[in-house]
Amino acid sequence: MKKNNIILFLLMALPTLLLTSCLKDQEDLFSESASQRTTNYMANVKRVLTGAENGWLLNYVPDRETSYGGYCYTMKFDEETATVFSEFAPDAKPSTTSTYVLNNEDGPVLTFDTYNDQMHIFATPHGSSGAGGYEAYDGDFIFIIMDISEDENTITLKGNRSGNVMYMHRLTNDTPEGYIQKIKTVKKAMPYKNYEINLNGNTVTGFYSRSQIETLTGIQKAGGKFIFTYTEGETEQKVETPVMVTPEGIRFMDDVEILGRSFTGLKYAGTAAESFTDLTDESIVFQSVVMPLSTQFLTGEWYVVYSQLGAYGQFYWNNVNTALTGIGERLYYAYMGEKDGFGFHFASYDGSGLYSGSLLFDATVVSNDEVTIAFSKKGAGSGVWYYNNASFAYALFPFGLNARTFKLTTDNIAEPSTITLTDVNNANNVITLSAETVNWPFDK
C-alpha cells in the first residue's frame, strides 16, 4: 500500500507540472514585426543617403590594425547607384559609378555590390604576399549601419571585415569633387617626410611615412602614419599614429601625448610652406627638415625607368627583359631604396598575379652626396628566385653587384623628383631614378 501511495502522489503531482503558466497575450513591445521594422529602417537610410544634395564624405579606415592610415571618399547616391570620388582617381576621370544595395544581413547593411575601381581599392587582393597581397589591405565594402544622427548629418558605420568604426558626414559646403581636390592640394603642399618639433628645448623628431597603395592606375602613396621619436629622461621613446589627410591638413587619428603636450596633426595654412603648426595648438611648430641626399637615397624609394638607365645600364637590363619574357612575365616596378632593408626591390607580373621580392645591398655613406653600395647576397620574398631564374644579377650589375661608389645629384634637394647616380669609377654608368612610382619600367 505504501508503494501505491507513492505512485498516487506522483501521479497527482503530475498535473502541477502540466499546469504551466498561461499568461494571456503578452504585450507586444513594438507595434510592427522585427522584419517590418528593419524594412522601414532601410527605407529611411535610403532616404537619408539619396537626400544629400552634395553627397557624403566617408572617413574610410581599412585594416583592423589601421596600419595604412585613413582615407577620404566622397560619394553621391541615387536610387540604384553610388558615384564614388577618391584621391586615387585621375583628374580626367574623378569618379566611378556602380551599384549599391541596402539589405538586412547582420542588421542593416550597406554593400557596394558591383565593382567600383575606387571604392574597392583596399579590398582588392593581388597574388603577392604582404600589403595589398592576397589579403588586400583588409579594406571593407560592406558596412553595417550602426546609427544615423538625429540631424541626419552623420551616419555611423562599422566595417564588416575590419570591424573599424567609420563615419559618413553630409557634405554641405563642398561638392564631392571639390572636397577631393582640396585633399589633393593639401597632399601636394605638405610633401615633407622629416620634421623637427622644438618643445621647450627638447627636440622631437617626426617622420611621415605614406603607405603605398596599389590602384588600377599604379601604386600611389597616401594615408600612412606619423612616427615621433624623442628622449624622455634617459630613454628614447617612439610613438606612432595612423594619419588621414583632410582639407585642414594631416590629421592624427590617435591621441598623441608627448612630454605633456598633445598633438593633433599638421595644419595646412592655405599655401605651400616648410613649417606647419599643430591643428589645435598653434604653439607647436612642425619644422620640415631636408635630409642630406645620401640619407634620402638610402631611406627613400627611387624607381627605375628603362630610358633613364643610361646606355651602360640598359645593356645589362636588356638581359633581364629577355629572361622575364622567357618565363611569360613583365617587370611591374623596380626601385632602389628602403623596404625592410636597403636594396633593390621589385614586382613581376605573370598575367594574373604579382610576385614581389628584394635583393638587399650593403651601404656606406661616404659624404652627404656620395655612397658606396654593394649587393649583400641576401634576398627577401621572391628575390632569390628571380636572381636564380630570371638573370636578375644583370639588373643589379649597374647598381653594384660588386661594390660601386656613386656621386648623387638631384633636381631639388628639398623635394627631389629624381636622383642621378654617377659612378665615380665609370663615367659611362649614369643612372637617373624617379621619386614618383613608375610601373612597367621597360615601357618608359
Add this chain to the structure above:
Amino acid sequence: MKKNILYILPLMLMALVLTSCEKDEIKSQSVITADSYTQNQFDKWLEANYRNPYNIDFKYRYEEIESDYNYYTVPADMDASIIMAHLVKYLCVETYNEVASVDFTRSYFPKMFYLIGTWEFRNNGSYILGTAEGGKKILLAGINELKSHLGSADELNHYYIKTIHHEFTHILNQTRDYPTSFRQVTPNSYVNDSQFSEPYVNVYLQRGFITAYAQTEPREDFAEMVSEYVTHTAGWWEEQMVAADTKWSEDVNQTETGRALIEQKLDIVRAYMFDTWGIDMDKLRDCILRRQDNVTSGLVDLTSITVE
C-alpha cells in the same frame, strides 16, 4: 489499487485539458518581409534569358553569404558580368541544348551562377578559378579580368569556360557516379596537393594525366579529361598524346606509356558520357569549337541587354 485508478484517471484528464491556452489571432501578412529590389535592364535580360527558360539564377551582385569566407574577394564589374552572362549562355547553355537537349540543360545544368571580381588567392600565390557546390552552384572568379582575355579562345578557356565544363562534369558525376574502373587506370599516381610541385608539374603527360591538376585525385582527373577534350582541337589533343607517348622514367612501377593510360581513361569517359547522358564527346567538341570561333572573331554580340 483498482479503486485508486478511479481517482487517478480524472486527475490525469484534468492535466491534459488544462494546458489549453487562449489563441493569438494569426495575422494575414507574414512577419517576414523580403528586401525590396528594383530590377535594372540587365536583371530583366537575365530574367528573360536565364530564369524563365532554365530556372537559372545568375547572380552578378556581391552577396557575402554566397562567397567563400576563406578568401578576400571583391564584387564583379557590371559590364564584365554582362559579357560573362552572354558567354555562359552561348558557349555552355546553348551548347548543351544543341548536343543534348533543352530538357537535359534544364534538368542538370547548374541552377546558380555566382560571379566575383578577383580570383580566390591563397597565401602561397596560387589561386582558384572557380568552384562547384552540391551539383547546383558554380562560382566563377576573376570576372574583372575578363575583357583582357576575350580575344583568345585559349585564354578564355583557361580562365573561365573550361572551368564551367569542368565544374559541370562534377555536377554530372555527383548526379550519377562515373564507373569505378576509371579510378583503376592510374590508381596509385594521384598526388593531391603536390600536383603543381616538381617533378609532377612537368611530367603529368608521361604519368598518364592530361593536365597537372588532373593528378590531384580521380574526380578531378575525370573532370579535366572532359573539359580539356571538348575545349581543344583534335590536333591539340594529338600533340599531347605524342608528348605522352613514353613512360615516366622515375616510376619503375609504371608499365604503360602515358598515352596508353590517358586513352584508356578517355574510353571510359566517352562511354560514360554517351551511355549515361547520351552525349557524343566529339559532337560536343565540334559544337564548342565552332561557337568559340564565333566569339573570338567577334560574330557574337556580347554586350546587348535588350529584351526581345
